[in-house]
Amino acid sequence: xxxxxxxxxxxxxxxxxxxxxxxxxxxxxxxxxxxxxxxxxxxxxxxxxxxxxxxxxxxxxxxxxxxxxxxxxxxxxxxxxxxxxxxxxxxxxxxxxxxxxxxxxxxxxxxxxxxxxxxxxxxxxxxxxxxxxxxxxxxxxxxxxxxxxxxxxxxxxxxxxxx
Amino acid sequence: xxxxxxxxxxxxxxxxxxxxxxxxxxxxxxxxxxxxxxxxxxxxxxxxxxxxxxxxxxxxxxxxxxxxxxxxxxxxxxxxxxxxxxxxxxxxxxxxxxxxxxxxxxxxxxxxxxxxxxxxxxxxxxxxxxxxxxxxxxxxxxxxxxxxxxxxxxxxxxxxxxx
DNA sequence: GGTAAAATGTTATAAAGTAACGATTTGGCC
DNA sequence: GGCCAAATCGTTACTTTATAACATTTTACC
Numbered sequence: 039x040x041x042x043x044x045x046x047x048x049x050x051x052x053x054x055x056x057x058x059x060x061x062x063x064x065x066x067x068x069x070x071x072x073x074x075x076x077x078x079x080x081x082x083x084x085x086x087x088x089x090x091x092x093x094x095x096x097x098x099x100x101x102x103x104x105x106x107x108x109x110x111x112x113x114x115x116x117x118x119x120x121x122x123x124x125x126x127x128x129x130x131x132x133x134x135x136x137x138x139x140x141x142x143x144x145x146x147x148x149x150x151x152x153x154x155x156x157x158x159x160x161x162x163x164x165x166x167x168x169x170x171x172x173x174x175x176x177x178x179x180x181x182x183x184x185x186x187x188x189x190x191x192x193x194x195x196x197x198x199x200x201x
Numbered sequence: 202x203x204x205x206x207x208x209x210x211x212x213x214x215x216x217x218x219x220x221x222x223x224x225x226x227x228x229x230x231x232x233x234x235x236x237x238x239x240x241x242x243x244x245x246x247x248x249x250x251x252x253x254x255x256x257x258x259x260x261x262x263x264x265x266x267x268x269x270x271x272x273x274x275x276x277x278x279x280x281x282x283x284x285x286x287x288x289x290x291x292x293x294x295x296x297x298x299x300x301x302x303x304x305x306x307x308x309x310x311x312x313x314x315x316x317x318x319x320x321x322x323x324x325x326x327x328x329x330x331x332x333x334x335x336x337x338x339x340x341x342x343x344x345x346x347x348x349x350x351x352x353x354x355x356x357x358x359x360x361x362x363x364x
Numbered sequence: 365g366g367t368a369a370a371a372t373g374t375t376a377t378a379a380a381g382t383a384a385c386g387a388t389t390t391g392g393c394c
Numbered sequence: 395g396g397c398c399a400a401a402t403c404g405t406t407a408c409t410t411t412a413t414a415a416c417a418t419t420t421t422a423c424c
Contacts, residue, residue, distance in 0.1 A: 050345050078421085080371070099411070114374060119412065124371095136298045136353045138380095138411065153338075155347045166341055174337035175316075175356060178329055182213050183361040184318045190299045190355040193338060198346040241390085243402070262380070277405060282381065284403095301380060 050155060050164040050197045051094040061091045067146045068130050077128055082111075086121040087142070090131050094162040096139030134163065136192045141165070150188050157197035164197070213318060213327040213360045214257045224254045230309045231293050240291055245274075249284040250305070253294050257325040259302030297326065299355045304328070313351050320360035327360070 051060070068087055072079040079087075089105045090097055099118045106113045122140060125131040129149035131140050134156065144165045145152070153166040171191060179186045214223070231250055235242040242250075252268045253260055262281045269276045285303060288294040292312035294303050297319065307328045308315070316329040334354060342349045 050347060078370080080420095082372075112373070115412065116374085116414090117372070120372075135355075153341065155342060155345060157347075158350065164345065164347075166345065168337070168341035168344075171334070171337040171341050174331070174334040175354070178316065178331035178334050179318060179356055179358060181331075182318060182327065182329065183364075184213060184320075184327075184356070184358050185364060186356055186358040187321065188357045190353065190357075191338070192298075192353040193342055193347070193349055194351045194353075195342060195347050195349040201346075201348060241401080243389095245403075275404070278381070279383090279405085280403070287402095 050157075050199070051162055053199050057093070061088065064091050064142050064144075064146070068128075071130070071146050072128060075128070077124075082117070083121045083124055085109075085111075086118065087125055087130055090125075090140050091142040094141065094164070096134050096137050096141045096156070096161075096163050098137075098139045102140075132165065134192055135190055136194075153191035153193065155193050155195065155197070157200055158194055159196055159200035162197060166193075213320075213362070214325055216362050220256070224251065227254050227305050227307075227309070231291075234293070234309050235291060238291070240287075245280070246284045246287055248272075248274075249281065250288055250293055253288070253303050254305040257304065257327070259297050259300050259304045259319070259324075259326050261300075261302045265303075295328065297355055298353055299357075316354035316356065318356050318358065318360070320363055321357055322359055322363035325360060329356075 051057075065084070065088065068079060068084075071077075085106070086102055089102050092105075099115065099122060102122075103113060103115060103118045106118070111117075122131065122133075126133060127149060129145075129147045130143055132143050132152060132154070133140055134154055137156070141154070141163050143152070145167060148167075151167065153168055153171050155164045155166055157163070175189055175191075176186050214220075228247070228251065231242060231247075234240075248269070249265055252265050255268075262278065262285060265285075266276060266278060266281045269281070274280075285294065285296075288303075289296060290312060292308075292310045293306055295306050295315060295317070296303055297317055300319070304317070304326050306315070308330060311330075314330065316331055316334050318327045318329055320326070338352055338354075339349055
């Protein structure tokens with residue numbers, strides 16, 4: 039019943055996956071989602087989202103800033119943090135608090151949710167949306183009479199490609 | 202089988218619990234554990250551990266520093282961070298990365314483990330050692346062929362007293 | 365095309381964490 | 395006791411991460 043979840047969708051990004059397509063899909067999802075919500079995906083926000091998606095390694099705000107700086111955009115920390123705030127609200131990126139860094143969201147629109155697998159060798163991160171983990175958390179919390187609003191689950195280890 | 206876990210031990214700290222005893226127990230556990238390991242629980246480290254245990258609200262390194270400052274100890278950030286590093290290694294405190302703060306460990310000696318319930322109303326945090334959650338995480342990771350080394354689980358919500 | 369709201373630019377600063385090195389204390393050994 | 399090496403702690407300076415406050419520009423809408 040809770041055997042294999044997300045047969046492909048949630049899989050750890052392989053070294054040889056089609057990343058161009060990966061980004062393109064994420065961007066078109068973002069456009070569609072923002073259009074549907076009437077949220078304004080401006081050029082700056084679009085660019086920040088692209089930068090976050092450049093690879094699957096969580097990227098710090100100052101790393102994003104450094105990329106923007108090479109592109110002639112005059113920018114300072116608030117520029118990036120504001121764009122990230124928007125993207126977080128829209129569920130287009132996630133913040134990994136164990137790394138102080140950001141990754142693209144593989145299931146756009148679901149702000150705050152998800153669990154993350156972080157490879158300590160290659161640095162890549164993958165999002166898991168495992169209902170078994172969700173349920174275990176809700177259940178564990180309930181056993182303490184605690185009402186769950188949200189959770190941060192960041193799992194460190196070694197990814198398939200790095201084993 | 203995975204019904205109620207830690208009937209009392211892991212329970213969220215109640216407003217009316219005997220906190221003096223709570224701290225005293227934690228301190229004597231720490232002394233015992235360090236003695237057994239030959240680890241040096243110095244006066245400074247002892248004091249930092251006490252400060253972290255002053256209540257069940259996660260406390261930032263600079264908060265600890267502020268307390269030390271009122272006590273005449275000349276101190277700077279490294280003083281606190283080094284003491285915390287020792288306490289983390291010994292499994293006497295935990296770091297909550299979603300808060301950049303530290304809490305006492307309710308099961309001394311188990312460094313790195315555990316899940317945390319954090320009340321968004323009163324700010325208290327409780328440690329859970331739920332084998333169901335552990336298993337769900339290992340299983341979810343395994344489904345992606347990912348080898349787990351450690352995890353950060355921080356659950357935000359409302360505690361029993363605050364409901 | 366004028367206006368209010370949203371987004372972005374800019375400056376300054378807060379908060380969290382670490383590097384490097386010197387001084388002091390501690391535990392073991394003679 | 396007295397000496398030495400290692401561990402601990404003090405101190406200064408700095409890096410990284412994040413936000414406050416306010417000016418300017420852009421956008422949507424009438």
